[in-house]
Amino acid sequence: MKIRLEQKEQTRRRLIDAALQLAAEHGFSALSLRDVAKAADITPAGFYRHFRDLDELGLVMVDEIALALRQLIREARSRFKERRGRTRASIEAFMDYVHQKPHLFRLLLGERLGGSRAFREALRKEIDIFIAELGEELEAQARAAGRPTKDIPLAAEAVVAIVFSVGAEGLDLPRHRHSGLIDRIITEVHLVLAGAGLIKR
Amino acid sequence: MKIRLEQKEQTRRRLIDAALQLAAEHGFSALSLRDVAKAADITPAGFYRHFRDLDELGLVMVDEIALALRQLIREARSRFKERRGRTRASIEAFMDYVHQKPHLFRLLLGERLGGSRAFREALRKEIDIFIAELGEELEAQARAAGRPTKDIPLAAEAVVAIVFSVGAEGLDLPRHRHSGLIDRIITEVHLVLAGAGLIKR
DNA sequence: ATGCTCAGTGAACAGTCGTTAACTCAAAGT
DNA sequence: ACTTTGAGTTAACGACTGTTCACTGAGCAT
Secondary structure (H helix, E strand, O other), X not given: OXXXXXXXXXXXXXXXXXXXXXXXXXXXXXXXXXXXXXXXXXXXXXXXXXXXXXXXXXXXXXXXXXXXXXXXXXXXXXXXXXXXXXXXXXXXXXXXXXXXXXXXXXXXXHHHHOOOHHHHHHHHHHHHHHHHHHHHHHHHHHHHHOOOOXXXXXXXHHHHHHHHHHHHHHHOOOHHHHHHHHXXXXXXXXXXXXXXXXXXX | OOHHHHHHHHHHHHHHHHHHHHHHHXXXXXXXXXXXXXXXXXXXXXXXXXXXXXXXXXXXXXXHHHHHHHHHHHHHHXXXXXXXXXXXXXXXXXXXXXXXOHHHHHHHHHHHHOOOHHHHHHHHHHHHHHHHHHHHHHHHHHHHOOOOOOOHHHHHHHHHHHHHHHHHHHHOOOHHHHHHHHHHHHHHHHHHHHHOOOOOO
16 A cells, blocks of 8 residues: 555646646646646546546645745754854745745745735735744844833844845846845844844944 | 727826736736737737737736836825824825735835846836935934934934835735734834934834 | 446537637718 | 728637536556
């Protein structure tokens, strides 16, 4: 009782990956069941052995994005524990993730603000978690350093807005420009943290 | 030589407005020529009296967005001249614009980061102008107040990222929550400006 | 070895898509 | 008054869409 389920799982993955790729290129609402099936080397009818319709695939895609986002948070939090250059370490983790799964990230960016209402709300929820966890990390640091915590929630929201917005440029940039982009993001994040009294400049 | 052109111009406007509305709801790449024509009370074939194909309509839509963005800049700059509460005045101008042309703004947000490459680059160019003009305004203020101007370009970029990202929430929010949202944006923008040494807190 | 399960196939369906062609008929030019 | 123009219509095309159905054939339990 293995080969069977294993192969099914493989084609399922191919379907999801194909869908993520295509959705990243032309947007989720431009997804075609037939294109997804073709890209996954499957007949259109075969699609229905895995999902009831495209919307169900859509839910799985959102879950996939949510999962990757949580892994990113974990990685960024763990790198954040370093003694110096916390901001740089976290943002490098973020950019690594962006370049490991570019279509996943592109889809996230495109559907977060545009896109259909349901999609948008699902992504907003995940990003709110992202912001909240960043806030916790900042608060722990601030308490340890005896600094004010009043502005932390808004600072976390601002930092995420900056990292997502500016980081998105990295998707269109050639490799050798990445480090410059990271420096830019770091400086902008430092502006926010300094404004909130969390670091001195 | 009037009635004829006048009526043509009217249906052209109906086509553009219908396209903006539909694109805001389901994304530009999900636009259907037939849907656009129907929403503009025209037969599909009639569409071709106005545009060669959907892509040509797309270019016009980008121009439309660019124009509105420039009008917004003008309004925000003029309100920025006030003696006190410059930030608030500018951001209120921004939010006014967002609510006057919600689909135009929704489309802008959705296609800026996701969307097709050409669309994305066209919008990025316009937003870069937006950032540059904000930078000029900040620099004039900083010089007059004898404050440092070093971080202004990055501060402007960060401010725009925040205003667009957080301001996008206003599109999904009921009216009575708007003022709270504006307060939030103002505080976050002040964090950046304070971090850049442009205001004291 | 035999029969069952079920992932994937091939063909057909009703709709929708973009696009073309020949048309109508009110406005504009003469 | 007579002709020309051109915005918009109706009808049809081939291609593509999501979905259904009966099928095949390998993986599995017995």
